[in-house]
Amino acid sequence: MLFLLKLSLVGIVLGGAGLIYLDAQLKEKFEGKRWAIPAKVYARPLELYPGLSLSQDAFKAELQGLGYKLVQLADRPGSAVWGPGRVELYTRGFDFPEGSEPPRRLVLSFNGTTLNSISDRASGSVALARLEPILIGGIYPGDNEDRELVQLKDVPALLPDALVAVEDRDFYNHFGISLKGIARAMWVNVRAGRFVQGGSTLTQQLIKNFYLTSERSLARKFLELPMAILLELHYSKEEILEAYLNEVYLGQDGARAIHGFGQGAQFYFGRPLAELDIHQIALMAGLIKGPSYYDPRRHPKRSLDRRNLVLKLLRDQGFIADQDFNWAVAQPLEVVSKGSRHKGAYPAYLDIVKRQLRTEYREEDLNSEGVRIFTALDPLVHHHAAIALGGELDKLAKRYGSKGQDLQGSVVVTDPQTGEVLALVGDRNARFDGFNRALDAYRPIGSLVKPALYLSALESGYTLISPLNDRSVKLKQQDGSFWEPQNFDGKPKGEVPLFEALSRSYNLSTAHLGLDLGVDRIVETLGRLGVKKAIDPYPSLFLGALALSPVEVAQIYQTIAANGFRMPLRAIRRVTDAQNAELSRYPFNLEQISDPGSVHLLHYTLQAVAREGTARSLYQSLPANLNVSGKTGTSDQQRDSWFAGFTGTRLAVVWVGRDNNTSLPFTGSGGALKVWTELMRQERPEPYITLKPDNVEYFWVDPARGVLTDPECSGARSVPFIRGTEPRQRLTCSGQLRTERPVKSGDDLLDWFKGWFR
Numbered sequence: 047m048l049f050l051l052k053l054s055l056v057g058i059v060l061g062g063a064g065l066i067y068l069d070a071q072l073k074e075k076f077e078g079k080r081w082a083i084p085a086k087v088y089a090r091p092l093e094l095y096p097g098l099s100l101s102q103d104a105f106k107a108e109l110q111g112l113g114y115k116l117v118q119l120a121d122r123p124g125s126a127v128w129g130p131g132r133v134e135l136y137t138r139g140f141d142f143p144e145g146s147e148p149p150r151r152l153v154l155s156f157n158g159t160t161l162n163s164i165s166d167r168a169s170g171s172v173a174l175a176r177l178e179p180i181l182i183g184g185i186y187p188g189d190n191e192d193r194e195l196v197q198l199k200d201v202p203a204l205l206p207d208a209l210v211a212v213e214d215r216d217f218y219n220h221f222g223i224s225l226k227g228i229a230r231a232m233w234v235n236v237r238a239g240r241f242v243q244g245g246s247t248l249t250q251q252l253i254k255n256f257y258l259t260s261e262r263s264l265a266r267k268f269l270e271l272p273m274a275i276l277l278e279l280h281y282s283k284e285e286i287l288e289a290y291l292n293e294v295y296l297g298q299d300g301a302r303a304i305h306g307f308g309q310g311a312q313f314y315f316g317r318p319l320a321e322l323d324i325h326q327i328a329l330m331a332g333l334i335k336g337p338s339y340y341d342p343r344r345h346p347k348r349s350l351d352r353r354n355l356v357l358k359l360l361r362d363q364g365f366i367a368d369q370d371f372n373w374a375v376a377q378p379l380e381v382v383s384k385g386s387r388h389k390g391a392y393p394a395y396l397d398i399v400k401r402q403l404r405t406e407y408r409e410e411d412l413n414s415e416g417v418r419i420f421t422a423l424d425p426l427v428h429h430h431a432a433i434a435l436g437g438e439l440d441k442l443a444k445r446y447g448s449k450g451q452d453l454q455g456s457v458v459v460t461d462p463q464t465g466e467v468l469a470l471v472g473d474r475n476a477r478f479d480g481f482n483r484a485l486d487a488y489r490p491i492g493s494l495v496k497p498a499l500y501l502s503a504l505e506s507g508y509t510l511i512s513p514l515n516d517r518s519v520k521l522k523q524q525d526g527s528f529w530e531p532q533n534f535d536g537k538p539k540g541e542v543p544l545f546e547a548l549s550r551s552y553n554l555s556t557a558h559l560g561l562d563l564g565v566d567r568i569v570e571t572l573g574r575l576g577v578k579k580a581i582d583p584y585p586s587l588f589l590g591a592l593a594l595s596p597v598e599v600a601q602i603y604q605t606i607a608a609n610g611f612r613m614p615l616r617a618i619r620r621v622t623d624a625q626n627a628e629l630s631r632y633p634f635n636l637e638q639i640s641d642p643g644s645v646h647l648l649h650y651t652l653q654a655v656a657r658e659g660t661a662r663s664l665y666q667s668l669p670a671n672l673n674v675s676g677k678t679g680t681s682d683q684q685r686d687s688w689f690a691g692f693t694g695t696r697l698a699v700v701w702v703g704r705d706n707n708t709s710l711p712f713t714g715s716g717g718a719l720k721v722w723t724e725l726m727r728q729e730r731p732e733p734y735i736t737l738k739p740d741n742v743e744y745f746w747v748d749p750a751r752g753v754l755t756d757p758e759c760s761g762a763r764s765v766p767f768i769r770g771t772e773p774r775q776r777l778t779c780s781g782q783l784r785t786e787r788p789v790k791s792g793d794d795l796l797d798w799f800k801g802w803f804r
Contacts, residue, residue, distance in 0.1 A: 076281065081292065083416035083624065084184035084192060087399055089423040090619075091140070091179040094154065098161040099730065104426055105133065105154075111180045111388040111425055113317035123149045124321045131156050138318070140178035143420065143622050147176050159730065180388045180425055181312075183396045185403075185412045190301050194308030196319055198288040204324060205307065206287055207365040208331035212356055214248040215363075218283055222249045222274035249274045252290045296330065297337040299390070312389065314342065316382040324366060325374040328356040342381045350379060388425060393479035394472030395423050398597070398617045401485070406630065416624030421617055422466035427729065431457040431469045431698070432476035434725035439474050439702065442717060449711040455702040455721065456483035458600040462697040464634055465604055465613035470597070484596045489686045489703060492590035492679035492714065493551045494599055495572070497606060497648060499588055500548045502563050502571045504644040509771050510545040510651065511749045516555035521585055529585055531557050534713075543749040545651045545765070549659030551678065553589055560588030574639040576601035576612055590681060599690055600699045606648065607675070607692040610640030642739040643768045649675050649736060650766055660715050661689065664723045672726070673734040678714030685709055687717030694732035698722055745772045753777045
């Protein structure tokens with residue numbers, strides 16, 4: 047007897063110590079940092095102002111990405127009324143780093159592809175309004191849990207009622223456990239001979255999910271009971287319910303677990319939790335019993351029956367009226383398809399964001415502190431890039447049959463005025479979350495390297511009409527082999543003016559020019575333009591024996607488009623913490639690396655590429671006044687098809703090829719250029735309008751003879767020169783040489799380049 051008493055005392059002491067330990071552990075986690083909150087990555091906010099180039103269809107796509115609901119009356123945030131040329135919109139508002147944008151009731155009128163006017167129902171005419179940015183993804187913790195924290199005061203009032211009705215009717219009356227529920231569950235389990243029912247309260251479910259595991263065992267169950275009681279002793283029902291709302295498991299998005307009703311609302315309906323209707327709340331409450339079994343995407347009939355059962359419980363317990371019940375059960379599931387959600391639709395862009403962030407932040411801070419990352423991604427531009435790439439590759443496959451199979455590609459789009467990366471597509475399937483060809487496919491760039499070489503020449507005193515030798519060349523290399531380049535058509539051209547050699551992409555004249563300049567000079571120019579990697583100094587570099595990724599090529603052409611001012615490409619605009627305090631800002635910055643006059647001359651030649659050279663087909667689809675500057679590129683044995691080009695407001699680099707590096711049945715103009723052209727056809731960018739540098743003058747010349755001439759003469763062409771480098775001799779139309787002061791091209795004489803001065 048004494049032994050049993052001692053044993054009991056030991057048990058009480060050990061049990062008490064255990065309870066004290068459990069209590070300390072429970073309080074420490076519940077009152078500390080409960081969850082690792084993923085970093086949120088946002089696209090740019092759409093800024094609305096009168097005169098904005100924006101079609102009503104494009105605006106609808108933006109609203110759909112934000113989860114706005116098209117209704118008959120826009121009476122709450124996140125709703126819109128659609129009409130011909132007119133949209134009534136109730137915005138949600140957003141806490142931007144520089145200040146809050148309040149919810150507003152706006153009326154927008156459209157005139158074709160232009161936003162004509164904006165008015166606020168409360169204050170009248172509006173000069174500028176911003177929509178909230180689309181959430182495009184996150185950086186997740188190691189357990190791949192995705193959640194959006196909500197507060198009890200902000201959730202729909204019906205949601206807590208639904209949880210109580212479905213999961214725990216006595217929630218507000220028990221002290222953490224339900225003896226009646228436990229007894230009922232034990233009877234069911236005894237009859238079944240196994241664990242079938244748990245009899246758990248909401249508090250017990252929170253304990254299981256938050257502290258323990260989902261293992262069905264007596265040991266876990268016995269541990270769950272005292273912990274539930276302790277939790278109820280320390281915290282209010284409201285605190286427990288709020289934690290449950292944020293912890294409960296609601297489904298699986300690939301490898302990522304969806305936890306909490308805040309994230310569940312976005313995952314299933316593409317909308318914030320506060321905007322859900324009765325039938326949507328009932329569906330999510332019904333999912334708790336078995337998110338996989340009742341998955342509305344895979345098992346819609348099963349999910350619908352479960353939802354309607356929850357609605358019946360809500361009606362029977364007096365939480366909703368008969369009228370609300372009848373309306374709700376008549377509604378479809380309204381679950382968005384996974385492919386329509388913007389979150390997860392931009393894996394290639396998220397890749398460049400993560401790489402930039404990881405140079406400045408610790409991994410654990412990015413995937414656990416709720417950091418907010420604001421980027422320059424434009425969802426509309428991305429959509430156009432994805433459609434152009436996928437659509438044109440499909441056309442090429444159909445056109446070339448077996449030779450056009452297994453094509454892949456990538457697209458990088460930037461703003462040439464700021465260096466911001468607007469879109470990044472790394473696969474013909476833009477949603478593919480795998481090998482990112484825009485960042486990691488290092489392919490020979492072919493003739494895309496030539497502008498660097500010709501810029502070097504223009505900086506060294508060459509002019510656009512300097513005669514270049516376009517005859518065969520044979521050079522013995524260090525390994526004993528011979529480098530013997532050929533023009534694409536296999537024919538030497540004799541002697542050609544410099545601008546024609548680039549616009550027609552002649553290899554022989556380029557090789558001779560590169561040998562005259564020296565390979566080290568070309569390597570140095572490429573470095574100034576933005577290439578950071580080491581470059582092998584071999585003559586084959588002149589014709590593109592340089593492997594770069596599309597984003598590295600975009601950096602080169604960004605510098606060229608910015609008139610010789612290098613601006614590092616930027617995907618991120620700003621980073622804040624969870625409380626909206628700024629952590630980092632990525633301002634616009636630039637460095638002049640070349641004389642604007644020399645770059646201006648290069649622009650002339652790159653526009654000649656599009657007007658009369660290898661890219662001239664693009665004007666069959668694009669407006670003649672767009673003034674595209676660009677360059678086609680085709681690598682050795684036609685394995686890679688490239689085009690890099692820019693207008694006034696868009697710069698894009700397109701690569702098309704095969705992952706197995708086999709030859710293509712088309713060149714740069716036959717593949718990548720088609721993708722680029724279709725992208726710009728959808729984008730409708732502003733024309734490139736050049737500003738003539740002070741040290742540049744235009745003169746009428748006869749390029750074939752290298753002399754000045756009169757405008758009316760055959761073969762006359764208006765060409766820019768760095769002041770003082772223009773020819774001194776002038777040849778009249780009759781063939782007479784004159785030595786008087788040359789006549790400049792007048793501003794009233796328009797041609798395809800000079801006519802767009804301002």
